[in-house]
Amino acid sequence: MYITISDASREYYLKDKGKMTALHKVNLEIEEGEFICLLGPSGCGKSTLLNMIAGFDRPTSGSVKIHGEVVTKPSENRITIFQNYGLLPWRNVLRNVELGLEAKNISKKERRQIAEEYIELVGLSAYKHHHPAQLSGGMQQRVALARALAVDPEILLMDEPFGALDAMTRMSMQDEIERLWQEKKKTIIFVTHDIEEAVFLADRIVIMTPSPGRIKSIIKVPLARKRDRTGNDFIKIRDRVFEEFGFKDTAEVDFFI
Amino acid sequence: MNTLKKSIKAVVSIFALIVIWQLVVLTGRFEESLLPSPAVVFTGIWDIVKDGTLLNHYRVSFARFLTGYVLAALTGVILGLLLGWNKSVWSFIDPVIQILRPVSPIAWFPFIVLWFGIGDAPAVVIIFIAAFFPILLSTVSGVGNVDAIYMKVADNFGLKQPALLFKIILPAAFPLIANGLHLALGTAWVFLVAGEMVGAQSGLGFMIIDARNSLRSDLVLAGIIIIGVLGLILDRLVRLLENRIKRQWGVSLEERN
Structure with missing residues (x-):
C-alpha cells in the first residue's frame, strides 16, 4: 500500500485541561493516485491527521508510513495547501x-x-x-x-483549501482541482467539512467524528467524473453521508439504545 | 488633491504662528534680546545661509548623524535578527536592555568623553545609542512575529538557512524593522543637536551654543527653526523611501499608519 496509517493516535498535554486526545487509533490505507476526502466537524482530528501525513506533526503512538517509510518530517514530495494560502x-x-x-x-x-x-x-x-x-x-x-x-510532488495535502471562499468560487475551484488531479495524476488528501464538496471530489470519503477524533466509516463514491452535483446518484450518496452524521431521519426509527 | 489640501493647511498654520509671534513682539513687553522679531530672525537665517556658515555646520552634523545612524542600523538589525531568532538568549539580554533603554544618551556623556575622546566621536556615539535601541527592539519583535504559516511553507519546500533568513524571516519582519528605523531616525536627530551642544566645536548644535555665547538670540532662534525644518525634511524623505519599499514588499499602506 502507498500510504499506510496504523493505530495512529495523537495526544496533547495541556496545563489546565490535562490529557487531550485529538486522534484515537486511526487506521487508513491510501492507494497511489487516489482522491481522499477527510470529512467531519471541527475537533474530529482531520487536520491533525493531515498534519501527520505532511510530517508537521507526529503520532504519539502508532505510525504513518509512505512507501513503507515512517514519516518524520515535512518533504517537498508532499506539499500542503492551506486555507489562508500561505x-x-x-x-x-x-x-x-x-x-x-x-x-x-x-x-x-x-x-x-x-x-x-x-x-x-x-x-x-x-x-x-x-x-x-x-x-x-x-x-x-x-x-x-x-x-x-x-x-x-507525489502527494497534495489540502487543509480546507476552499473554506474561505464564497460558494460560487468554491465550486469553480472544485472543478479546477479535479481537472488538475486528472491531468497531473497526484494523490490528493483533502480535508473539508462540506459534505457536497466531499461527494463531488472524493474516490473515498473518510468520515470522522470528534471527542476523541477517530474514523467512523469510509464511504466509496463510485460515480464517473465529471460528477453532476444535481444528479440522482450524486444525491443518493450525499444522503448516505448525511445519514452517517445523523442529519437525516432514517426509515427504521430506533429510539432505544 | 489631498496633498494640496494638506499643504494649504500647513502654510496657513505656519503663517498664523508667525503672525501671533509678530503680535507678541509688537506688544513691546519683551526686549529684543529676549524675543527677537520674525523679521530679525529671518534676516539672521538669510545671513548664515549666504556666508556659508550654515552649510558648513550642516555638513559636519550630517556626516556625524549618518555615521552614528548607519552603525546603529547595521548592528541593531543584525543583533535583532540573531536575538529574535534565539529566544532563550534574548530572555537573558532583554532585562539589561530594558534597564539601559530609558537612560538618556546624554547621561553617558562623561564616560563617552573619557572613552572616545573629543571631536566627532562623542556626537556619533550619542546618535548611535539613541538610534540603536528602537532598531534592536523592533527587529527582535519583527522576527518574533513572523507568521507561523510562512515557516511552515518554507519547511515544506525544504528551504534551509541562510535562504530561510533572507527569503522568509527578513522580508516578513521588514515592515516592523522599517517602523523601528523610521522611529530611530527622529530620536537620533533630536540627540544629534544635544550631543553637539555639550561636546563639539562644530555642527548645528554648536552653532546654537556659539550664538548664545555671543548673545545673538536671533541666531539661536534661527538655529532652532533650521534644525526643525531639516528634521522634517529628513523624516519626509525617509517616509517616501519606506512607502516605496513597502509597496514593493506588497504590504498595503492603508493597513498601517
Whole structure:
C-alpha cells in the first residue's frame, strides 16, 4: 500500500485541561493516485491527521508510513495547501511560484520557465506580476496550487483549501482541482467539512467524528467524473453521508439504545 | 488633491504662528534680546545661509548623524535578527536592555568623553545609542512575529538557512524593522543637536551654543527653526523611501499608519 496509517493516535498535554486526545487509533490505507476526502466537524482530528501525513506533526503512538517509510518530517514530495494560502505577500505571483524551486538545484532560467508553465496551468498568466494582496481569494489559492504543483510532488495535502471562499468560487475551484488531479495524476488528501464538496471530489470519503477524533466509516463514491452535483446518484450518496452524521431521519426509527 | 489640501493647511498654520509671534513682539513687553522679531530672525537665517556658515555646520552634523545612524542600523538589525531568532538568549539580554533603554544618551556623556575622546566621536556615539535601541527592539519583535504559516511553507519546500533568513524571516519582519528605523531616525536627530551642544566645536548644535555665547538670540532662534525644518525634511524623505519599499514588499499602506 502507498500510504499506510496504523493505530495512529495523537495526544496533547495541556496545563489546565490535562490529557487531550485529538486522534484515537486511526487506521487508513491510501492507494497511489487516489482522491481522499477527510470529512467531519471541527475537533474530529482531520487536520491533525493531515498534519501527520505532511510530517508537521507526529503520532504519539502508532505510525504513518509512505512507501513503507515512517514519516518524520515535512518533504517537498508532499506539499500542503492551506486555507489562508500561505503566499508571501512581498513576492509577486511569479516569485511566489518560484519559491519551492529555489530550494532545488536548478538554473534561474529554468526556474522561471517552470513557474510560468504552472501559472499558465492555473490560468493566471495575465496576473503573474501582481502581488497576492491584489488578487481575489480564489486566485490566491490558484497561485498556491501552482506553487505546490511546480515542485512536482507525489502527494497534495489540502487543509480546507476552499473554506474561505464564497460558494460560487468554491465550486469553480472544485472543478479546477479535479481537472488538475486528472491531468497531473497526484494523490490528493483533502480535508473539508462540506459534505457536497466531499461527494463531488472524493474516490473515498473518510468520515470522522470528534471527542476523541477517530474514523467512523469510509464511504466509496463510485460515480464517473465529471460528477453532476444535481444528479440522482450524486444525491443518493450525499444522503448516505448525511445519514452517517445523523442529519437525516432514517426509515427504521430506533429510539432505544 | 489631498496633498494640496494638506499643504494649504500647513502654510496657513505656519503663517498664523508667525503672525501671533509678530503680535507678541509688537506688544513691546519683551526686549529684543529676549524675543527677537520674525523679521530679525529671518534676516539672521538669510545671513548664515549666504556666508556659508550654515552649510558648513550642516555638513559636519550630517556626516556625524549618518555615521552614528548607519552603525546603529547595521548592528541593531543584525543583533535583532540573531536575538529574535534565539529566544532563550534574548530572555537573558532583554532585562539589561530594558534597564539601559530609558537612560538618556546624554547621561553617558562623561564616560563617552573619557572613552572616545573629543571631536566627532562623542556626537556619533550619542546618535548611535539613541538610534540603536528602537532598531534592536523592533527587529527582535519583527522576527518574533513572523507568521507561523510562512515557516511552515518554507519547511515544506525544504528551504534551509541562510535562504530561510533572507527569503522568509527578513522580508516578513521588514515592515516592523522599517517602523523601528523610521522611529530611530527622529530620536537620533533630536540627540544629534544635544550631543553637539555639550561636546563639539562644530555642527548645528554648536552653532546654537556659539550664538548664545555671543548673545545673538536671533541666531539661536534661527538655529532652532533650521534644525526643525531639516528634521522634517529628513523624516519626509525617509517616509517616501519606506512607502516605496513597502509597496514593493506588497504590504498595503492603508493597513498601517
